[in-house]
Amino acid sequence: MQDGCFAYEGLDRALHEKARLGIMTALVTHSQGVTFGELKRLCALTDGNLSRHLEVLRETGAVEILKGRHNRRPQTLCRVTPDGRRSFTAYLEELKRVVRKALPKAVRKAGRAKDFPAGFRPAP
C-alpha cells in the first residue's frame, strides 16, 4: 500500500474538528445565518467554545460574523460564506469516500479473539 494512504490530506482540520463540523452543518442548513445564541443552543456549546471555533472558521474564510440590532437589541449573526460552502462540500465528499472505504473493512467479522503471534506479548 502507498505511503500516506491513510493520512487523509483531503480532510481539512479546520472543518473536521467535531464542534466545527456541527457549526458548519448548522450554518449550511440556515443559509440566511444563525444568531450566536441560536447556534449555541443547536450545537450545545458554551459562549467561550463557540466564539473560539467561530474565530477559527472566520480566519479560514468559511464563516462571516455580522453585528446588528434586532428589536432594538444587539445581535450577532453567523453566516457561511460562498467559499465556506464550497470547502465544506468538498470536505464532506472526501469524508463520504473515507467512510465508504473504511466501513466494509471495519464491519468484517473479527472472528473469535486471536492468540498473539508466536513470540509476541502485550507491551507493558
Next chain:
Amino acid sequence: MQDGCFAYEGLDRALHEKARLGIMTALVTHSQGVTFGELKRLCALTDGNLSRHLEVLRETGAVEILKGRHNRRPQTLCRVTPDGRRSFTAYLEELKRVVRKALPKAVRKAGRAKDFPAGFRPAP
C-alpha cells in the same frame, strides 16, 4: 430545531481525530496487525505523533500493542481489538449519517452573494 441537534454526541472524539481515523482504518484493514514502522509509513506520521495517538487508542481499549521479535529484531505490532472494531464501526455508521444529512444542505446552490440583512454589518 432541537437543542444540541448539531452536537454529534455519537462521534467519539478518540476516533474522530484525523490521524486516529487513519490509524484505525489502517488497522481494521489489516486485522493481523501492522508493525509500528509500517503504520508510520501508511499514515505519514512521525514516531512521536504515532506513539501519542496509539496511546490514546490503547487507553480507550481500541488498540493493543504487542512486543516481540521478527528475524531476531525487536518489533512492535499494533492491532485493533474486537472492542475497537465495534466502536469504530459504530463511529463510521454515525459519520455516514452525519454526511448523508449535511451534504444535500451544503451542495445547495448558494445563489449570488447576498447583501447583509438590514442594519447588519461585518464584525470588525
